[in-house]
Amino acid sequence: MKFLMLVSLDPSRDESDTDLTGTLEIEDWVTKYDDAGVRLLGNQVRMAEDATSVTRREGKLLVTDGPYAESREWIVGFDVLECADLDEAIKVAAEHPMAVDGRLELRPFVE
């Protein structure tokens, strides 16, 4: 099954906790899971100030600058993972350095 892994900053994080045990350097993480066929796609994305929101309301197109919800301000990247199940996806996510420096969210694809 496929998972969208959202990579976010965590403003409430304890900055003094820099224990990276169990994680890989980001370049090594990408290489490892690209080679394993687990990471199908992924990238960093620009911060909220460069986001654009697009909506249609009563037929009218509305384009606004900025994110559409406060929580989105903190998204800094994403990866698409192909895993057997949630346990495997958790293992992959647990090795990502942003599991320490931020937070990761796994969203399964609907189909």
Next chain:
Amino acid sequence: MAEERLRIVASLIRTTRDWDLAEDAVADAAERALMTWPRDGVPRNPAAWLTTTAQRRALDVIRRAGTERTKLAELGAEQELEEQGEEAAVDHGVVADDRLRLVFTCCHPALAMEARVALTLKVVAGLSTEAVARMFLVGEATMSQRLLRAKKRVANAGIPYKVPEAADLPERLDGVLAVVYLVFTQGYAGAAAPELAEEAIRLGRLLVDLMPDEDEVRALLALMLAQHARRDARLVDGELVTLEHQDRSLWDREAVAEALSLTMPPGRLPGPYRLQAELALTHLRAKHADDTDWRRIVQLYERLLDQHPSPVISLNRAIAVGMAESPAAGLLLLDNLAEHPALQGLHLLPAARADLLARAGRTEEALAEADRAIALAPTEQERRQLGMWRDGLG
């Protein structure tokens, strides 16, 4: 019947991936048994009869389901169910794995604790939705919705139906044990559901049966049995009786014997449940309160502290030192805890000080500490208990 129910539900969930279908098919088979067995006699192999009947029922439902059918057919559920004859039904080797799969899935960390407990009670223990609802003090319809959401989440979040790999087992096992122990403590937390303690013990026995080599599983069962054995002695006329003053002839001998039989296999390192079980077992082994091996209890608290530093364990160790060595030695250790932020505003510290001061013959100081403890005690029952103790000091 309960044991067969679990085997069949667990294997049907694996083959169909449909939790409701599995539970309904088994309930249906049980209903048929109640109808036909008294009339036609009990079949030669009741377990196989139940399994086959439930499988046929599940297959019927899948075939009639129409739109859902393609999806299930993809999983090979139909084919697998058709291939499972009576032989497969009695092959408990595979089925035992299914029961473990079910336990680990119900207790998966990606589920909220409340959902884990509800799913475990409903699907593993086989309680009715109404009984689970009563435990959570909600209506049946609310619990039904919660169970539905939990089952949906298992499917949608990608929670696998499997026993964790060896590397993840200790951590995942802790999660399973936490669910069972929570059910147990709920049985004692309120007068609402004492049968939950029995249910937790049944779950504990099942886990020992499924994982005989895991000492923490045995230890949790021993811990629950040791606490449960004292149930008739700890509450007399609605008043809590401390371990020291309990009438030990009221302890449940069978539960005591079972708890004492669940010792640690040699050559293992004790985990947190084993240490807690050993504490409880040390008390069980004493025929009278005066025979209690307090030195052993001090050692056990010290090992617990090594694994998991906590002010409440430190406090209990201080009390044990007070009993093993002298009240003065215990009081000295309690003094070190006086400033601990986690103990501020709680009755625990003054109550412990009062007890050791009384044992040291320092009655005036003991009375003053008892008054402080009474003022801070969280429940009426505890206030009354402390009050009676205080009045006994004179």
